[in-house]
Amino acid sequence: MxxxxxxxxxxxxxxxxxxxxxxxxxxxxxxxxxxxxxxxxxxxxxxxxxxxxxxxxxxxxxxxxxxxxxxxxxxxxxxxxxxxxxxxxxxxxxxxxxxxxxxxxxxxxxxxxxxxxxxxxxxxxxxxxxxxxxxxxxxxxxLNEAIIDELHNKNQLILNAVSEGIFGIDEHLGTIFWNEAAGRLTGYTYEEMLGKNPYFILTGACGADASMSLTNSSPLYRSMMEGVYDCNSNEVFYKKNGESFPVEYMTSPIYDNGRIIGVVITFKDITERRKTEEMLRKSEKLSVVGQIAAGVAHEIRNPLTSLKGFIQFMQSAAVNKQEYYGIMMSELSRIELIITEMLMLAKPQMVRYQSKSIEMIVKSVVTLLETQAHLSNVQINLVAESNLPLVLCEENQLKQAFINLIKNAMEAMPDGGQIDILLRAEGAKHVRVVLQDRGNGIPEDVLARLGEPFYTTKEKGTGLGIMITYKIVEDHNGHLLIESKVGEGTFVTVTLPIHL
Known part of the structure; x- marks a missing residue:
């Protein structure tokens, strides 16, 4: 050209x-x-x-x-x-x-x-x-890019303003966003989590098997594969420095044109809430110990009177009879059992889950409350299926829960009556404890509010007992159901997972 x-x-x-x-x-x-x-x-x-x-x-x-x-x-x-x-x-x-x-x-x-x-x-x-x-x-x-950038910045500002940790995972389980609260709570930065699966890292699962896949029991799996919104209030996350902290988190699927392309997880540190719950639990425990102390004192006084009589009889140079020693040892064993149960209930202990027999736990509670039941003209009838599987539990907490439930049943029958307790297997994965009283029953409006803190129909009640019982069962991944009809009595069902 x-x-x-x-x-x-x-x-x-x-x-x-x-x-x-x-x-x-x-x-x-x-x-x-x-x-x-x-x-x-x-x-x-x-x-x-x-x-x-x-x-x-x-x-x-x-x-x-x-x-x-x-x-x-x-x-x-x-x-x-x-x-x-x-x-x-x-x-x-x-x-x-x-x-x-x-x-x-x-x-x-x-x-x-x-x-x-x-x-x-x-x-x-x-x-x-x-x-x-x-x-x-x-x-x-x-202009469109500017609008998108502005929306992205606003969304990021909103995410960073939230006190809960929030992060997103794509369909390949890699991190796509990570807000400031997530970094503050865990010690990890977005750059450190980018492309990795933070759920595995925070729960410590990646250390066990780097190639592990999600199980169908995982809330993350259910959200990713089934599109459900799920929640877990009993999980532990690990910080970058190795420290653990209890969390409550919720998983929500991310949709694009009807297809699931990822999951958003929102979590919060519930350490302070757990401390408050533990304080309430201890307070209620001391209240229960105080209430049953009179009955226990009466129960101890009876064998002590027998022991005192035998000793006086032996001091009077009476003929020494071998059967007296057997009776005395039996009475001493009963005193020891009652005192041991009282101390176990009142003593602060570390929360440590172990495999325990639900039958032995309920029997020990019945033993502790038996005297109070006799004084109240209440008969406790316990029936257990043979060869019940063990449950993974904190024994002292479950005892506290069953004491609350049996005491409530006793108080529902001021003129006396019978409490039936049935222990049985529920399928292959659960054990069920069914407790029935023959009291006046609970009206529907009261039944609907059971478990609310400080809501009570008792003159000197705090309303914390049943709330704490609900929480103990929930912490054991169990379920508590209360059904009642006025004039017929109340059914309480506690379902607990067995230790596989």
Whole structure:
């Protein structure tokens, strides 16, 4: 192509017969004028030599107003340095082609985002002549990107303002977002979790088997595979420094056009809540110990009276009979059993889950309350299936729960009566304890509020007993159900998972 002479291109649409008569230069000028994007021939020092109608349209200026002017005259002030760098490289002959995003100012003052691309044209001797540039309007795309960025920033601000830890996992189980609270609670940064599965890391599962897959019992699995919203209030997470802390978390599936593409997990540290619950539990425990102390004292006094009589009888130089020793040892054993149960109940202990017999736990509670039951004219009838499986439990806590339930049953029968307790297996994975009294029953409005703190129908009650009982059963991954009919009595069902 010859050096540009400045003649305007032919802009008339050509018919097919005319195309064969045109030179390559004619075809270039014709394509230049009819191009669907802005085009310009620009000198090495950055002046417009020729512009097409689309470029005029884009900038809002006429051809006469553009030709001869420097393209930086129309650039957004903050982007003029980009144009100066391009011009410098062009003059030095280093820039054969370029493609940049920059901004121009329309005649009406609005901002235009464009992709500016250009190629250097040389003559036959290789001397640089000018640039052929293409200008594509991307303003709408940039506005959309700005809106998306703004929404992303707002969403991030909201996520970071929340006190709960929040993180997202994609369908490949890699982290896609991680808010500041998650980092503050765990000590891990987003960069450290990026691409990894934080659920496995925080629960310590990845240390056991790096290739382990999710099990169908995992809330994360159910959300990812089944689309359910799930919650776990009895989980432990591990910080980066190895410390553990109790958490409550919820999993929610992420949908895109009806397809699950990930899961959001929201969690919070419940250490303080656990401490408060433990304080309430201890308070209620001491209250229970105080209430049954009178009955226990009466129960201890009876064997002590027998022992005292036997000793006095032996001191009077009576004939020594061997059977007296057997009776005395039996009475001493009973005293020891009662005192041991009292101390076990009142003594602060570390929460340590062990495999225990539910039958032995309930029997020890019945032994502890038996005297109080006799004084109240209440008979406790305990029936247990043979070979009941063990449960994984904190024995002292379960005793406290069953003491609360049996005491409530006794108090429901002020004139005396019978309490039936049935222990049986429930399928292959659970043990069930069913407790029935024959009291006056509980009205529906009262039944609906059982478990609320400080809600009680007793004159000197606190309402904490049944609330703590609910919590103890829940902490053992069990279920507590109370059913009652006025005038017929109350059924209490405690279902606990067995230790497989």
């Amino acid at each position: 010859a050096e540009f002479t400045g003649n305007p291109p032919h802009r008339r649409r050509l018919i097919p017969e005319e195309l064969g008569l045109l030179t390559s230069e004619d075809l270039f000028y014709h394509s230049f004028g009819c191009a669907a994007i802005g085009m310009a021939l620009v000198s090495l020092d950055g002046r417009f030599l020729m512009v097409n109608p689309m470029l005029c349209n884009l900038y809002g200026f006429t051809e006469e107003e553009l030709v001869g002017r420097h393209y930086n005259d129309f650039s957004y002030p903050d982007d003029r340095e980009i144009g100066l760098q391009l011009q410098k490289q062009a003059i030095q002959g280093h820039q054969r082609s370029f493609r940049v995003e920059k901004r121009y100012v329309h005649r009406n003052g609005t901002l235009i985002w464009v992709i500016l691309g250009g190629s250097l044209v040389r003559n036959e001797e290789g001397k640089p002549l000018y640039y052929v540039t293409q200008v594509q309007d991307i303003t709408e795309r940039k």
